[in-house]
Amino acid sequence: MTRTETFGAAPAPTPCAGDERIAAIRAGLAGRALVFVGMMGSGKSAIGQRLAARLGLPFVDADAEIVTAAAGMTIPEIFAKYGERYFRDGERRVIMRLLNAGPMVLATGGGAFMDPRTRERIGERAISVWLDADLKTLMKRVRRKNDRPLLHTDDPEETLRQLLEKRRPVYELADIRVQSRDEPQDVMVEETLDALFASLPRVAAARAAQKKDFTKAMTHLHLDRPQTEQGAAHRETVHVALGGRSYDILIGSNLLEEAGEHIKRVAPGAACAIVTDENVARLHLATLEESLKKAGIRYTTIVVKPGEGSKSLATFGRVCDEVLEAKIERRDLIVAFGGGVVGDLAGYVAASVRRGSRFVQIPTTLLSQVDSSVGGKTGINSSFGKNLLGAFHQPLLVLADVDVLRTLSLREFRAGYAEVVKYGLIGDKRFFEWLEADVEAVFHSRVEQICAVAVSCETKAMIVARDETEQGDRALLNLGHTFGHAFELLTGYDSERLVHGEGVAIGMACAARFSARLGLCSREDADRIARHLASVGLPTEIRQIPGWNADVHAIVSAMYQDKKVEAGALTFILLRAIGEAFIAKSVEPTEVLGFLNDELAR
Known part of the structure; x- marks a missing residue:
C-alpha cells in the first residue's frame, strides 16, 4: 500500500461543493481524525482514500507509515523477522503519533483496534468507523493478495473466520458502523457519507457529555498533573535484535520498584554491583535496593561523583577494583544506575572486569533512556576527547522508568529532549512533526513520554541491529x-x-x-x-x-x-x-x- 498524500507536506484535496453533508461532517469532526477500523479486506484503505478526497482531508494509511518507520521492510518481513508482538508495538506508537497530527482520514490495520491503548487514544482524538464485512466478502478480497501474514496458514478461510469471530465484539465498540458490501467503491463512499451525516451529531453529543463528566471529576480530584497521567500505567517493550546478544528495553512507570523481579527473571541467581552517582543515590537508590532485597538478590553499591569528570581512567580503575573486591563474578551483574555518564562508565567496567561481565542498564535521565543506555557503546573520556576509550558491550536488559524523569531539572530534561528530536531528524519526519505538535505533552505527560522514549529506542534498535559496531549507517546517530x-x-x-x-x-x-x-x-x-x-x-x-x-x-x-x-x-x-x-x-x-x-x- 502507498500513501496517497503526505500529511503536512502537500495541500489537502478540495472538498466537493454542493453537498450539504460535507460541511456538516467536517464541522462534526471538530478537528478530530476519522479512523477506519475493521478486518483485513473490509475496504478501509480504498474507501478511506476516496472519502478523504470527498471531505477535502488528507488520507493516511497506517500500514504504509509502519513500513516507512521500519526503513522500508514490508509488513510480512516485519512479522517474519520480529514477530507479531513487535509489529503491534510499533503499530500502536505510529497510530498514537498520527492522531496528534490534526484532521485526516486514517486507515488502520485489522488488529490495531484490538489494543486497548490504541482504542483509548482513538476515543480521545478521533471518530472511529467500523467497516463491517461478512466472511464471504472478506475472503473474496483477501484472496487477491498474498501480503496478509496472519493468513499464511493451512486453512486461510478458517483462520479468517476465527479472527472475525474474536474481533467482532471489539469492533462493535467503534463510534459508527457501516456495512461493507460487495458494491462499487463509490457506492460505499456514499453510504459512509450518509452514515457519518446521520450519526455524527449523536457521537458529538456523547463526546461532550464525557468531557463534562471528566471536567467535574477533575474539579473534585484536585489533580496537579494532566489527566493523561491517569492512563499512564502502560508499558512498551522494544526488542534489540542482535542474535545471541539480543535484549529487551522495558519502558513505563513503576519499573524501578519492580527492578529486582525483572533482573531475577533474566539472570536468576546473579548478584549485583550497582554503580551510581551521588545525585541518583540520594533520590532513588533506596527504591532500587529495596526492590533487590525483595527479590532476594545480593548486591553491593558503588557511588561516584556526578558529572563528566567521573568518566576518567582514575574513576574507572577505582570502580573496577571495588567490583572485584565485592567478589562479583562473570555471571553476576553490574547495574548501571544513572544517566549517560554512569551508563558509559559502568558499561565499560562490565566490558573489562574478568574480560567481560554481564550488565543491566537502568537509565535515570531522558538522554540516557533514549540514547546512551541502548546499543552497547561504553567508554570513558581522554584529555584528547570524549569517549575515546571504550568498547562495544551490550546490556542484558534495559529498564527505562519514566517516573524518575520527574526528579530531573528542566535543564536536564531539555538536554535529553535534544536527543529525542535527533531521531526525527535522521529518518522519521513524522516523529519530528509529532514532537512539533505535542511537545508540551512530551514535557508533562507520562503517556507521551513513554511513547517518545519508545519511538527513540525503536529507531536506535533498528539501526544498531543493522550496524552494531558503527561500520556504516550507525554513524547517523551522531x-x-x-x-x-x-x-x-x-x-x-x-x-x-x-x-x-x-x-x-x-x-x-x-x-x-x-x-x-x-x-x-x-x-x-x-x-x-x-x-x-x-x-x-x-x-x-x-x-x-x-x-x-x-x-x-x-x-x-x-x-x-x-x-x-x-x-x-x-x-x-x-x-x-x-x-x-x-x-x-x-x-x-x-x-x-x-x-x-x-x-x-x-
Missing part, C-alpha cells in the same frame, strides 16, 4: 555530535557551561545550517529545526555557550579528535531534509572554516 563534542571539549566538560544535550542541540542546528550552506537542504528546514529546539529553551548557536572564547581553528582542531575521522578527513552527518540524514565523508576543511566564521559572527 547527528550534531561532531560539532557538539568539539564544543564540550573546548568548554572542558564544564556542565555549568554546557551539558551534552545542549551541545547536541547546537550541533544539530549547526549541521542543518551547514547543510543549507552547502545546498543540500533548504534554509526553511534548517530554520524550522532551530526554531523547534529554541521553542523548548535549548541553545542553537555557538555564541549562546557561556564564556565562549575559542576561535574557528580551535573548533576544527577539536573536531579532528572525533571518532568518525578517517584517514585524517572530517566526517559529518548532514541533512537533505528533515528526516533525511546522510553520512558526508571527506568534507573540505575550508568549507567548515568558512561556515564556522559565519556562525561566530552571527
Whole structure:
C-alpha cells in the first residue's frame, strides 16, 4: 500500500461543493481524525482514500507509515523477522503519533483496534468507523493478495473466520458502523457519507457529555498533573535484535520498584554491583535496593561523583577494583544506575572486569533512556576527547522508568529532549512533526513520554541491529555530535557551561545550517529545526555557550579528535531534509572554516 498524500507536506484535496453533508461532517469532526477500523479486506484503505478526497482531508494509511518507520521492510518481513508482538508495538506508537497530527482520514490495520491503548487514544482524538464485512466478502478480497501474514496458514478461510469471530465484539465498540458490501467503491463512499451525516451529531453529543463528566471529576480530584497521567500505567517493550546478544528495553512507570523481579527473571541467581552517582543515590537508590532485597538478590553499591569528570581512567580503575573486591563474578551483574555518564562508565567496567561481565542498564535521565543506555557503546573520556576509550558491550536488559524523569531539572530534561528530536531528524519526519505538535505533552505527560522514549529506542534498535559496531549507517546517530563534542571539549566538560544535550542541540542546528550552506537542504528546514529546539529553551548557536572564547581553528582542531575521522578527513552527518540524514565523508576543511566564521559572527 502507498500513501496517497503526505500529511503536512502537500495541500489537502478540495472538498466537493454542493453537498450539504460535507460541511456538516467536517464541522462534526471538530478537528478530530476519522479512523477506519475493521478486518483485513473490509475496504478501509480504498474507501478511506476516496472519502478523504470527498471531505477535502488528507488520507493516511497506517500500514504504509509502519513500513516507512521500519526503513522500508514490508509488513510480512516485519512479522517474519520480529514477530507479531513487535509489529503491534510499533503499530500502536505510529497510530498514537498520527492522531496528534490534526484532521485526516486514517486507515488502520485489522488488529490495531484490538489494543486497548490504541482504542483509548482513538476515543480521545478521533471518530472511529467500523467497516463491517461478512466472511464471504472478506475472503473474496483477501484472496487477491498474498501480503496478509496472519493468513499464511493451512486453512486461510478458517483462520479468517476465527479472527472475525474474536474481533467482532471489539469492533462493535467503534463510534459508527457501516456495512461493507460487495458494491462499487463509490457506492460505499456514499453510504459512509450518509452514515457519518446521520450519526455524527449523536457521537458529538456523547463526546461532550464525557468531557463534562471528566471536567467535574477533575474539579473534585484536585489533580496537579494532566489527566493523561491517569492512563499512564502502560508499558512498551522494544526488542534489540542482535542474535545471541539480543535484549529487551522495558519502558513505563513503576519499573524501578519492580527492578529486582525483572533482573531475577533474566539472570536468576546473579548478584549485583550497582554503580551510581551521588545525585541518583540520594533520590532513588533506596527504591532500587529495596526492590533487590525483595527479590532476594545480593548486591553491593558503588557511588561516584556526578558529572563528566567521573568518566576518567582514575574513576574507572577505582570502580573496577571495588567490583572485584565485592567478589562479583562473570555471571553476576553490574547495574548501571544513572544517566549517560554512569551508563558509559559502568558499561565499560562490565566490558573489562574478568574480560567481560554481564550488565543491566537502568537509565535515570531522558538522554540516557533514549540514547546512551541502548546499543552497547561504553567508554570513558581522554584529555584528547570524549569517549575515546571504550568498547562495544551490550546490556542484558534495559529498564527505562519514566517516573524518575520527574526528579530531573528542566535543564536536564531539555538536554535529553535534544536527543529525542535527533531521531526525527535522521529518518522519521513524522516523529519530528509529532514532537512539533505535542511537545508540551512530551514535557508533562507520562503517556507521551513513554511513547517518545519508545519511538527513540525503536529507531536506535533498528539501526544498531543493522550496524552494531558503527561500520556504516550507525554513524547517523551522531547527528550534531561532531560539532557538539568539539564544543564540550573546548568548554572542558564544564556542565555549568554546557551539558551534552545542549551541545547536541547546537550541533544539530549547526549541521542543518551547514547543510543549507552547502545546498543540500533548504534554509526553511534548517530554520524550522532551530526554531523547534529554541521553542523548548535549548541553545542553537555557538555564541549562546557561556564564556565562549575559542576561535574557528580551535573548533576544527577539536573536531579532528572525533571518532568518525578517517584517514585524517572530517566526517559529518548532514541533512537533505528533515528526516533525511546522510553520512558526508571527506568534507573540505575550508568549507567548515568558512561556515564556522559565519556562525561566530552571527
